[in-house]
Amino acid sequence: MSENSPRNKKLSDDPELSDDALLQPRADQVYAQLLSRVGESSPRPRLEPTRRAAALLGDPQAASPVIHIAGTNGKTSTSRIIDSLLRAHGLRTGLLTSPHLSRVNERIMIDGEPISNEAFIAAWNDIEPYVTMTDAALAQEGEAPLTYFETFTLLAFAAFADAPVDVVVLETGMGGEWDSTNIATADVAVFTPIALDHVHRLGSTIAEIARTKAGIIKQGSVVVTAAQDPAAAAELSAKADSLGVTIVRQGDGFDVAAGTMAVGGQLVSVRGRSSTYGDVFLPLYGAHQAQNAAVAVAAVEAFFGDGTQALPLDVVEEAFATATSPGRLELVGIDPTVIVDAAHNPHGAQSLTRALEEFFDFDEIAFVVGVLEDKDAEGIISALAPKATRFYVTQSASDRAVSSDDLAYIVKKIADSDSTWEYDEASEALAAARAWAAEQPKRAVVVTGSITLVGEAIDIASEEGWKP
Incomplete structure (x- = not known):
């Protein structure tokens, strides 16, 4: 966070506002200010304005290593399982997902819990002056002001830096290349299955959509991808090859070894790059959730090294057992x-x-x-x-x-x-x-x-x- 950030004193210093529930009206006001901007359904295909505002804030997106997730389906579930695996390792995590189900606080998770109203308001207080400055500069240049999602992404990065967290797990909002989360540099770039969606924004073919999503791959990233349509797989491989980065594919570097139904979920066996994690209970339904869990394991293996060292089985068991994905079956x-x-x-x-x-x-x-x-x-x-x-x-x-x-x-x-x-x-x-x-x-x-x-x-x- 910038040394000049106009951070107010902690809101909990006010005894009348020590209960987080009492801060709900103020949090609602912040949310209303965010919603007054161009909404998520009309994103701007640009990154420079978000980068400019982030630079004024001291580039909070660079404060922690990043695991970045793109794809069409399974992003949120995979992100949450990755987050659970990292926390089971004893790391303090920041997780950004979208959209939310009930309250906007759900989108920003810190150490497994939705951001408090206090931290949400404090993050807005941190970024609001710089958002205003960026909007003014954009107006002078004939450009539109920061959108809802661009501003919300900045707020999340500020909250993670302030927490602070050891690692950030980022779910893209739409696409990848020009999604505002892409101002961060991914240590691990993760791809869930890519299919047709948002065709009016991302392209009318799977190849076009995959090409846009491949934009989260950066120099130095390790790429982990679920099984893909051949057209999508080709685009991800081309991007990884152009940057000379390692790509780990489902079916080659990792896979679901087995899965059986169980009360409250399923027992899954995941073959990682160096070990098989057998008969681990996952309290989520559907073969696609077993696939998501396998991708998550491969991503965390990549995060901790070159994939030659297995994750502790008890850590995987704890992480899977406590994984949740609200609104999914x-x-x-x-x-x-x-x-x-x-x-x-x-x-x-x-x-x-x-x-x-x-x-x-x-x-x-x-x-x-x-x-x-x-x-x-x-x-x-x-x-x-x-x-x-x-x-x-x-x-x-x-x-x-x-x-x-x-x-x-x-x-x-x-x-x-x-x-x-x-x-x-x-x-x-x-x-x-x-x-x-x-x-x-x-x-x-x-x-x-x-x-x-x-x-x-x-x-x-x-x-x-x-x-x-």
């Missing part, structure tokens, strides 16, 4: 069963339906679905339809949500119109789906299609006590 209700999953593109929806087939024994499933306007709604519904008994179509409160009318039209083209119900309010769709599921055993409700809808469902489940 998460049980939020019982009697009837309600599961939420943040699948928001066809690739994610396919992973969801495979997991429902492999890990659960439901006779009938009602999908409560809502989709954002920049997503492939037809592709998502087509992936869900083979497992759907009913669709309860709705919309989240997001201003980017496809209207329930428009989405219902799409659903009825793909599924039986007699099994499709439409609700303007998510709460009404959830109530109707739960009422139907409660009529018979072995029925379930699955909420999916957008992260915003999943977040609302989690909040409603908590408020109404669906899972006592």
Whole structure:
């Protein structure tokens, strides 16, 4: 942090504000100021303004080594498992993910916990003068001010430097090359599976999208990649070769050796670069989560060295056992069963339906679905339809949500119109789906299609006590 940073005294020095909950209104005000900027759905393909503001702050992104994660699906789960592995090693971590489910604090994790309101406000106090200075300079140059995500990334880096943390785990917001997180230099650049998504921003082919995401690879990085479509694999290899850096591929340097169902999750065996970590319990469902765990192990092996030294098995066991991925095949209700999953593109929806087939024994499933306007709604519904008994179509409160009318039209083209119900309010769709599921055993409700809808469902489940 810059020596001239106008940091106020710690907010906890004020006895009237020692309870973090009392700081919520002030934290909400900071969030409102961030939201007043151009939103995440309209990112600027640029890095220079974020770099300029970071330099004024003393380049907090350089305060700790970085593991940087890009990809289309599995980024958040993989990031959280990496974070868990690092903490099990005794390291203090900073984790940046996006988007959030309920509160924005979830996006910035410090040592495994969401950032406190106090630290969130303090980080804003640190960066706000320099954000203002950068905005003014940009205006003089005829450039747009810093966006929401550019500013939020700066806030996260400031919070991590202030904590301080030993290592930062960064999930890209969109793409990679011009994503604002890419002002950091990755010690390890990690790639989860790359598929078609955000085609209006990243490109219309997997190769174009992979080329953009490959931008997080830097001189001196070690690259760790999940199994990829051949076009994506070629782009990642080309970038790594151009920089002369090591690339570790799933199926070659590491892989999932085995996986079996278990109560509350699965037992997985991961073959690392120097050892196999056998029959480790992972409290997450789906073969894709076993894949994410394997990528995470390879990334942490790379972080600690050249991959020739195995991680302690007890550390892997502790890390996996305590790993969480909220909103990903998460049980939020019982009697009837309600599961939420943040699948928001066809690739994610396919992973969801495979997991429902492999890990659960439901006779009938009602999908409560809502989709954002920049997503492939037809592709998502087509992936869900083979497992759907009913669709309860709705919309989240997001201003980017496809209207329930428009989405219902799409659903009825793909599924039986007699099994499709439409609700303007998510709460009404959830109530109707739960009422139907409660009529018979072995029925379930699955909420999916957008992260915003999943977040609302989690909040409603908590408020109404669906899972006592």
